[in-house]
Each structure stands twice: as C-alpha cells, then as structure tokens.
Amino acid sequence: MESHNGEAEDLPPPPPLNAGDEPLKAEETKKPVKPTRALVPRKGFGKKGQPIRLVTNHFRVSLKNTDEFFYHYYVNLKYEDDTPVDRKGAGRSVIEKLQQTYATELANKDFAYDGEKSLFTIGPLPHVKNEFTVVVEDASTGKTPANGSPGNDSPPGSDRKRIRRPYNTKTYKVELSFAAKIPMSAISHALRGQESEHTQEAIRVIDIILRQHSAKQGCLLVRQSFFHNNPSNFVDLGGGVMGCRGFHSSFRATQTGLSLNIDVSTTMIVKPGPVMDFLLANQKVEHPNKIDWAKAKRSLKNLRIKISPTNSENKIVGLSDRPCRDTMFTLKRRNGDNVDSEEISVYDHFVKNRGIELRYSGDFPCINVGKPKRPSYFPIELCNLVSLQRYTKALSTLQRSSLVEKSRQKPQERMQVLSDVLQRSNYDSEPMLMACGISIAKSFTEVDGRVLQAPKLKAGNGEDIFTRNGRWNFNNKRLIRASSVDKWAVVNFSARCNVRDLVRDLIKCGGMKGIKVDQPFDAFEENPSMRRAPAVRRVEDMFEQVKTKLPGAPKFLLCVLAERKNSDVYGPWKKKCLAEFGIVTQCVAPTRVNDQYLTNVLLKINAKLGGLNSLLQVETSPAMPLVSKVPTIILGMDVSHGSPGQSDVPSIAAVVSSREWPLISKYRASVRSQSPKMEMMDSLFKPNGTNDDGLIRECLIDFYTSSGKRKPDQIIIFRDGVSESQFNQVLNIELDQIIEACKFLDENWEPKFTLIVAQKNHHTKFFIPGAPENVPPGTVVDNKVCHPRNYDFYMCSHAGMIGTTRPTHYHILHDEIGFTPDDLQELVHSLSYVYQRSTTAISVVAPICYAHLAAAQVGQFIKFEEMSETSSSHGGHTSAGSVPVQELPRLHEKVRSSMFFC
Structure with a gap:
C-alpha cells in the first residue's frame, strides 16, 4: 500500500476475532482423480495356423485344503544387546533353531520362512506377539581381538586347547508379530479368473515353501532358482568364475489350474x-x-x-x-x-x-x-x-560365449533333466505342502499349439523371397530399396586387417545386391605409436587424419576394429561420428571374410543410409488389418541397465518408432539416460523441459513429417523388460505420459492405443513329444498354461537352431484398437520378419530389438567417460530429484532420424 506522497505504508492489522470465531479457510481446488486402468481381459483364442500337439514344463498341481488360512508373521531378529541382525543369511539358522527349541510353545507348527522378515504358518500361533531367546552354534569365529591378532582361530600355545571347541555360540532375540491372514481360497478363486488382493500373496507363500525346501538341502537361493553344491553342475568359464547349473521353480495360476513351472537355470559363482x-x-x-x-x-x-x-x-x-x-x-x-x-x-x-x-x-x-x-x-x-558364492560382476565376451556354449541343452535332453529334478526334489515329503493339501503331478502338461504361416517378403525388382524354417537369403536378389555408398572412407584400428582386399570384396558384393559402392576417398591406418594410448585419444587422432586429408565431410565411414565386442574404441568412435559430426558409420572386426559376412555388413550399411533390404508383401498393399488402412505408429520401448555390479552407471531408456507409414519396416530412435537400475521410463514426456520435450514428442513429429503430414490415429506400443508386478505402472504411468505428449501437440487429438508387454525372461518352454527338434518357427500357444483371465500368449517366431527354443511371452495390457486374437498374433509374427540386420525371423518383434540396440549403442557414448555433473545434453535425475544423472550427448540432426542402431 502506498501513501499519498508515494512512500510505502504498512497495512493496518486485521480486526480482532470474537470468542468462538474461526477464520474461514480458502477451499482447496481438488485435481480430478484419473481413473485407474485395469488390464484388459482375454478376448478369445486364435484359430489360424496348423495345429500342433506340444508339451510344456508346467506340472499340474492339485490343491485340497482351500478352507485353510496362511498366517503371516513379521520377524524381528536382534542380538543379545538389542542391535539388529544385519548379517545376510543368519535368519534361517536362527528360525530353524527356534522351531527345534520351542516346538511346544509354537503349537508344533511348521514354518515357511523367506529368510528375511516374513514367516508363514498354516493356522495361527498361540499368541499375536511371540518373543523368544535362541542360542545358535556358529561355525564362524567369535569376537575379533582389538590388537590385530589372528583371533580365536589361532591362539597362542597356552590357549591352544581352545581350538578343540568346534563352535562359538551366539544368542539372539526373536520376535514374531502377527501381520496378516491370507485365505488359501484366493488361489482357487484366481484359477476361476476371480483374482483378489490375496491371490499373489497366497501364491507367494507356496513359492516360499519351495525355497525353504531347497534351503534345507544347502542350496544357494537366487530369487526363485536354487543351486546345489554339486561339482557336476559347475562349468569353468575362466577368470576364477564358474557357471553353476541349477533349477527354477515357481507356482503359476493358469487356465487349467495351478501349475508348477520347473526349468533349468544358470548363475555365476566364484571358483572355490x-x-x-x-x-x-x-x-x-x-x-x-x-x-x-x-x-x-x-x-x-x-x-x-x-x-x-x-x-x-x-x-x-x-x-x-x-x-x-x-x-x-x-x-x-x-x-x-x-x-x-x-x-x-x-x-x-x-x-x-x-x-x-x-x-x-x-x-x-x-x-x-x-x-x-x-x-x-x-x-x-x-x-x-567356499563354494556357491555368487559372482555378480560383468562377464567378459569370452566368458559369456563359453557360458552359452556349455549351457546349451537339446529339447529332449532338457526334458529328461527336468523330469529327474522333479523326482529328486521330493516335494511330496515337504510338511508345509502336505499341510496345504498340495500334490504335484510328475508328467509334463499337454497344450495345443498352432503354427502360423510365414509372412511373404519382397526383394528388389518385385521379386518374392521364399522363407524356409524362418530363414531366407539374398542369393541372386537385389535389395528392395538400395542406397548408394559414396563420399566414404575407411579407418583402420586393426593391424591384422587387409583393408585393400576388404574394400574390393565389399564393392563387388554390393554390386550383386544392387548397392552402388564407390571407391573410398582414402583408407586411414592408425599410427602404431597410438595403439596403447587411451581410446578417446586414439579416436581424436584418427579424426584429425580424416579432417586433414578429405576434401569434405564424408557421408559414411567404415571403421575396422581389432576386436568385435571388447574394443575400447567403439564407444568414443560412435559418439564422435553420430553426436559430433553426424556421420553414418559401420564398425567391423573381420576374421573370416566371405559372401555371407559381406552381405550381413551391407544389410546394416544399407539400412543406416536410408535404404530397405526387404519388405513384407502386405506393406506394398493395404492388406494389413487395422494397421495399413489407418495411420498407425508402432513404438518399441526398452531400458538398458549396467551390469549387476555397477550401481552408479545410468540406465538408458530408448524408444524406437515406425516412420513412412504405411511401412512397418523402417524405424528411428530417441534415447535418454535416467537413474541407475530404474526400469520405469521418466523421459517419455517433459512438459517443462528447457530444450527437451521428451522421447515421445520426437517420435510423433518424425512420424508426421515422414508420413505425408498425417498424425497417427492408432499407436501400438511394445514394451520390453518389465515384470508382471510393474504392469500397472506401465499401464497407468507410462501410458499417461504418452497420452500427455499427444495432447501437448494437439489437445483435441485422441488416438487409440494398444499396449503390449514382451517378456523373454521367463521359464516356460515348449517341446514336441518324442521329437528331437525344436518347435517350428511361428508356433503360438494361447491356452492351458496362459493366464486364467488376462490376455496373453506365447510365440516362438524364430527357428531354434541350437539348444531349446525360448518363446516370447506377450501380454496385452490395453487394446482400444480392437484387434482380434488372430490379427494381433499375425501382426506380432510379421514384426519378427522385418529386422533389417539379418535374414532370419527373430525371437521378439523388431521394434523391441531396435530399442535394445539403440539403448546399448548410445550407452557406449558414456562408458569410457568420467561421470560429469556439468553436461548440458539430455538426461534425467535420480529418484530423489537432486543429483543429476550423467546425460547423453544428443545425436546430430543428420543422423537423428536414421537407423543408426541397425
């Protein structure tokens, strides 16, 4: 308030309140609560395809005592001085001793203990809160001397007789507090498609019973897998690391009832x-x-x-x-x-x-x-x-290939191994399972599969490509849209490669495929004195050579590396080309150069330079149901994480999107960093971003400009890498971000969405009874072992040439577009044939593979850098929102819409 002379004047105080008066409060404006989306129920079953009889590694489970209740107790373990027990694995021995010592006080109840904070019984314990003192013999040493001596295990001469004591004892205080009551009937309700809040809890309890059964046998427990201390299960991978073969077991609610899923599992251990x-x-x-x-x-x-x-x-x-x-x-x-x-x-x-x-x-x-x-x-x-200690660091390329090679099992071999382990596990003698009235069948479950017909492909000059067992080739065929390789050069970081011969053969092979490959401007050899220098310096030195000797910026650079996957140069080189200069690049590390190798290299180069190698026949005519008749964008989403031992490496989120509708074979990618180990994407939409509106906006604008200025009326989303417990977050948080990104561009725009999660990290396998080979490519299963209510199916779209085929498990969370089961399964199958890098059908839809490739490749940009807090590029924040995540350099505009990841 101002006085008449313009000077500030204090406001008068408010009038005093009368007794009993209360000041009025401003009404809070409540934001409208968005309705929570629920998972779409199954719409029916597919009918197309050739029927095939299969069996699966699910074993039928009968459940009799459905009127009983599981009682959940919270476990609080403390030492004698009331300090919490934080030693991992200590709980099992304490609870086992508790059960032995206080059997009468605990009404002779059997326990199912998860090894941490939860204990379950069938029926209640005598008291809501139960407190006990437990003395456990401990094989480890006692207190450590303060003088740095070798401790109680190495006493001086006068105390030498102490070593005859085999154990030290430790005293614990155990408190069991009632937490919840879980009806077993929740399992039987779920089998009828009537899931309740207790369903997953009840199934979790019987999974814990299996874990405890394995723990009693001295197994290493890793989530729902267990590993016996048997040298016959170990394979040496070198580097002091061993692969350890074990078994996964989990109960699943299926259309035919409860089943036990058993499969072979592998983990890495330190060599004892x-x-x-x-x-x-x-x-x-x-x-x-x-x-x-x-x-x-x-x-x-x-x-x-x-x-x-x-x-x-x-x-x-x-x-x-x-x-x-x-x-x-x-x-x-x-x-x-x-x-x-x-x-x-x-x-x-x-x-x-x-x-x-x-x-x-x-x-x-x-x-x-x-x-x-x-x-x-x-x-x-x-x-x-000691044995059975997990090795959690990243494996080298050689260790990974050795593990894959030594872990392979043909289908019939795997079936025999699984039958044997079920017999040896002796679950029928487990007291808790007996008390539940649970019995497990010994035979594999029979299922009805269908083999879908392979989609037809087109090559150049309108020629048909004939697929056989999910494979094809370009012998005597040209690519459908061949690019030209001009204004290019070769850089050679390998002392072993004969660049002259490589270039000659590449030009010749390109001509046969319809790709015009000009002679390169030059071939640049790395200075031998630089080979021991840091990777970034080696790349900088090579680029100086290129800039100095070339007449202008090259359109394409072929980079020859000494190693295929372990090269330190790869990340800095990709960053230099793609982020700083916008140059398309292809890295090679040739060992044996033949026509097949050169063809595979040319397929990648052609896709990166804007060409297409093959198309689905239906892409050349409006024949794809619900996709080719209405502008439709297909998104593939994935998050790549650092190795298990790397807790400070940012996770990389990638979204790839189709372009040039009605094509579904051509894609581009947007990539961001986010907090380490965070699976949910936090950069899909950023309404307040200073120079970044998020991943989705980039994809939508690119679709609009590349598809004749059409906005997509339909958006099909394939999401990889999430577990069933995260489905609701994908459906209600990530999908909301995508919808908001659409509204941000046009508030009246209301496209229809179909959201599908693809899972590879599961343990269901399919076998042809009595046959040595894998199931044929195109095999789909949507009955018996699928969910009793939710919309899901398994598909083996690829040919399993080695080992046992692992199907992809597709979950349809949301479907506004309205696909029939047959139409959706055929779309998924077709999208396994549009992967431009190869001439085989792949195991999961191409958009998800591309998202994985884009995340992995751009993640290499920061692999060899120091963590930076001052980067001005794109990234996210930690969950706390205060510490910035190392951000990714943005791709140069020249390559931003290319298939640089191919």
Whole structure:
C-alpha cells in the first residue's frame, strides 16, 4: 500500500476475532482423480495356423485344503544387546533353531520362512506377539581381538586347547508379530479368473515353501532358482568364475489350474579353492608378484573363506597394508597371574608358534576377517574360498560365449533333466505342502499349439523371397530399396586387417545386391605409436587424419576394429561420428571374410543410409488389418541397465518408432539416460523441459513429417523388460505420459492405443513329444498354461537352431484398437520378419530389438567417460530429484532420424 506522497505504508492489522470465531479457510481446488486402468481381459483364442500337439514344463498341481488360512508373521531378529541382525543369511539358522527349541510353545507348527522378515504358518500361533531367546552354534569365529591378532582361530600355545571347541555360540532375540491372514481360497478363486488382493500373496507363500525346501538341502537361493553344491553342475568359464547349473521353480495360476513351472537355470559363482588361485585366474597373471592388490581387495571383499587348519568360516573385509612378514600384532600370553606381551609378525606367529609351514605368504598381504579398525589377519595360503558364492560382476565376451556354449541343452535332453529334478526334489515329503493339501503331478502338461504361416517378403525388382524354417537369403536378389555408398572412407584400428582386399570384396558384393559402392576417398591406418594410448585419444587422432586429408565431410565411414565386442574404441568412435559430426558409420572386426559376412555388413550399411533390404508383401498393399488402412505408429520401448555390479552407471531408456507409414519396416530412435537400475521410463514426456520435450514428442513429429503430414490415429506400443508386478505402472504411468505428449501437440487429438508387454525372461518352454527338434518357427500357444483371465500368449517366431527354443511371452495390457486374437498374433509374427540386420525371423518383434540396440549403442557414448555433473545434453535425475544423472550427448540432426542402431 502506498501513501499519498508515494512512500510505502504498512497495512493496518486485521480486526480482532470474537470468542468462538474461526477464520474461514480458502477451499482447496481438488485435481480430478484419473481413473485407474485395469488390464484388459482375454478376448478369445486364435484359430489360424496348423495345429500342433506340444508339451510344456508346467506340472499340474492339485490343491485340497482351500478352507485353510496362511498366517503371516513379521520377524524381528536382534542380538543379545538389542542391535539388529544385519548379517545376510543368519535368519534361517536362527528360525530353524527356534522351531527345534520351542516346538511346544509354537503349537508344533511348521514354518515357511523367506529368510528375511516374513514367516508363514498354516493356522495361527498361540499368541499375536511371540518373543523368544535362541542360542545358535556358529561355525564362524567369535569376537575379533582389538590388537590385530589372528583371533580365536589361532591362539597362542597356552590357549591352544581352545581350538578343540568346534563352535562359538551366539544368542539372539526373536520376535514374531502377527501381520496378516491370507485365505488359501484366493488361489482357487484366481484359477476361476476371480483374482483378489490375496491371490499373489497366497501364491507367494507356496513359492516360499519351495525355497525353504531347497534351503534345507544347502542350496544357494537366487530369487526363485536354487543351486546345489554339486561339482557336476559347475562349468569353468575362466577368470576364477564358474557357471553353476541349477533349477527354477515357481507356482503359476493358469487356465487349467495351478501349475508348477520347473526349468533349468544358470548363475555365476566364484571358483572355490585357494584364494591365491582365484586371484591369479581373475587377473590373468601367472605369478603372485604381478597381482594388482588394490584390484584384489575389491574382488575379495565380502567373499567367505574357510581358514586352515580349524576350517572356520569367515567373511573377508579387506587386506593388510603390508606383507605378511611385516604385519605386526601384539601377542599376549598368560604367565601365572601376569600377562606377557610380545610384538610379532603374523608370519612368524604361524610359523614359529603354530608350527605351520608357509610357502609363499610372507611376501604378500594377509587376509583380514575382522573389522577395518579391529583387524584379524591370516596368511593368504591358509584361506580357501567356499563354494556357491555368487559372482555378480560383468562377464567378459569370452566368458559369456563359453557360458552359452556349455549351457546349451537339446529339447529332449532338457526334458529328461527336468523330469529327474522333479523326482529328486521330493516335494511330496515337504510338511508345509502336505499341510496345504498340495500334490504335484510328475508328467509334463499337454497344450495345443498352432503354427502360423510365414509372412511373404519382397526383394528388389518385385521379386518374392521364399522363407524356409524362418530363414531366407539374398542369393541372386537385389535389395528392395538400395542406397548408394559414396563420399566414404575407411579407418583402420586393426593391424591384422587387409583393408585393400576388404574394400574390393565389399564393392563387388554390393554390386550383386544392387548397392552402388564407390571407391573410398582414402583408407586411414592408425599410427602404431597410438595403439596403447587411451581410446578417446586414439579416436581424436584418427579424426584429425580424416579432417586433414578429405576434401569434405564424408557421408559414411567404415571403421575396422581389432576386436568385435571388447574394443575400447567403439564407444568414443560412435559418439564422435553420430553426436559430433553426424556421420553414418559401420564398425567391423573381420576374421573370416566371405559372401555371407559381406552381405550381413551391407544389410546394416544399407539400412543406416536410408535404404530397405526387404519388405513384407502386405506393406506394398493395404492388406494389413487395422494397421495399413489407418495411420498407425508402432513404438518399441526398452531400458538398458549396467551390469549387476555397477550401481552408479545410468540406465538408458530408448524408444524406437515406425516412420513412412504405411511401412512397418523402417524405424528411428530417441534415447535418454535416467537413474541407475530404474526400469520405469521418466523421459517419455517433459512438459517443462528447457530444450527437451521428451522421447515421445520426437517420435510423433518424425512420424508426421515422414508420413505425408498425417498424425497417427492408432499407436501400438511394445514394451520390453518389465515384470508382471510393474504392469500397472506401465499401464497407468507410462501410458499417461504418452497420452500427455499427444495432447501437448494437439489437445483435441485422441488416438487409440494398444499396449503390449514382451517378456523373454521367463521359464516356460515348449517341446514336441518324442521329437528331437525344436518347435517350428511361428508356433503360438494361447491356452492351458496362459493366464486364467488376462490376455496373453506365447510365440516362438524364430527357428531354434541350437539348444531349446525360448518363446516370447506377450501380454496385452490395453487394446482400444480392437484387434482380434488372430490379427494381433499375425501382426506380432510379421514384426519378427522385418529386422533389417539379418535374414532370419527373430525371437521378439523388431521394434523391441531396435530399442535394445539403440539403448546399448548410445550407452557406449558414456562408458569410457568420467561421470560429469556439468553436461548440458539430455538426461534425467535420480529418484530423489537432486543429483543429476550423467546425460547423453544428443545425436546430430543428420543422423537423428536414421537407423543408426541397425
């Protein structure tokens, strides 16, 4: 308020309130609550295709005691001094001892314990809250001495008799508090398509019973898979890592009732044995003197070892800073009423006082099994890694290929293995399953499959491509839309490749396929002195050569690498070409150059340069139901994550979208980074973005400009990588973002949506009874082992040439477009034949494969960079919203709409 002379004047105070008066509150404007979408129910069953009789690795389960209830109790474990028990795996031994010690007080109930915070019984325990004290014999050592001595496992001479005590005891306080009551009838209701809030909880309980059954047998448990400590299940992958074959088991609600799904499963474990042997293998060195001990410390942390000669088990917390000979501690000996102290090295203590011969430990660090500030050191050669310890770091290319090679099983072999494991598991003797009235059949479930006819393909000059068993070739055929390779050059980072011969053969093969490949401007060889330089420097140096010697910017660069998948140069090179200069590039690492190899390279080059290799016949005429008659965009969405051991590497979200409607064979990609390990996409729509409106807007605008300025009236979304527990988030959060992106462009625009989730990470397999081969490509199953209510089907669209075919499990979450089951299954099948990189049908629809490729390739841009907080490109934020995620460089406008990922 201003006074008459223009100066500010304070406002007068409000009048005083009378007694009993209350000030009026401004009414809050309530935002309208969006209705929650529910998963669409099944619309029926497909009818097209040749019938085929199959069996599947689901075993029928009968459930008798549906009137009973599971009682859920919350488990609180504490030590004697009331500190929480945080040691992983400690709970099972405590609960087992609790059950043995207090059987009468617990009404002789059997337990199903998840190993953490939840315990289940059939019927209630005597009290709502139950408290107990449990004493457990512990095979690991007791308290760590504060003086850095080797601890209770290596006492001085006068106390040597202590090592005859095989165990130390620990006292725990256990509190069981009632949490919930779960009716078993929820399972039988689900089988009739009447799912309740208790359905998944009830199925989870019986899954926990199976896990506990395996835990009692000493198995390693990894989610719903279990692994026996049997050397016949181990395969050496090199590097101190072994593949361990085990088995997956889970109960599933299906159209024919409850079933038990059993399948072969594989995990990676640390190779058991001497710690030194593991370090030599892991670091690929021949002598301990060459070990990188800083790296060794990271590799060994938290692994469990057994220490000779007492065979006690401990967890590694670190290494000593000095060699064993120089690592000192204070040794105390009782001398009558006095205590004598002596400074002695760990090495001398074990050699002189313990009489243990040490061959090589003296010159290397000790293993610390105490605490960083209260160490307990042991010579490294007395330490042996125990078995069944998971290895969670990324495997090398050689290890991955070795694992795949050694894990393959032909269909009939896998069936025999699964039959054997069901027999050996002896589930019929599990008390909790018996109390539930659960019995499991021993025979595979029979299902009715159908084999869809392969879609017809077109090559250049209107020629038909005839597919056979999901495969075809371009022998004596031209590509349907061939590009020309001009204004190009070769850069060679490999000393082994003969570039002249490679170029000659590429030009010749291109001519046969209709691709005009000109002679390159030049071929640039890497300076040998640069081969040991950092990858970014090597790329910068090569680009300087290219810029200096070429008359102008090249349209295409062929990059020859020394290694196909492990090259450090790959990421920086792709970033330089695609983000900074907008140059299409193809990396190769040829070992054997033949016509098939050159054809595959040319297929990728042609697609990247804007060409098309083949088309579905239906794309050349308006014959695709519901797709070719109405402007329709197809989206493929995927999120790529770092390796299991990499918790700080951003996840990469990618959306690919079809363009040039009515084609469904041509795509482009948009990519963003987001918080590590986050599966839900947070960059689909950004209404307040400063220079980024999100992934979807880019895709929609590109469709509009490439499709004759038409907006899509229909949007078909294929989403990869989400579990069933995340379906509602995809349906109600991600789909909302996509709808908002459409409204942002035109608020009156209301396209119809169909949303489909594709899952490869499941354990259902199909077999032809009595036949050695895999199911044929085009096999679809939508009955018996599918969901009792929801809309799903399995499809084996590809030819399984090696091992056992894994079908893709498609879940239709939302369908406004109104596909019939046959139309949708045929669309999915057709989209497995439009993958421009190969001449085979693939196992999942091409848009999802392209999204995976785009995320992986752009993710390489930041693989070899330092994490940056000042990048100005596109990315996201962490879930807290305060710490920025490392952002991705934006693709150059010249390549943004290309199939650069192909």
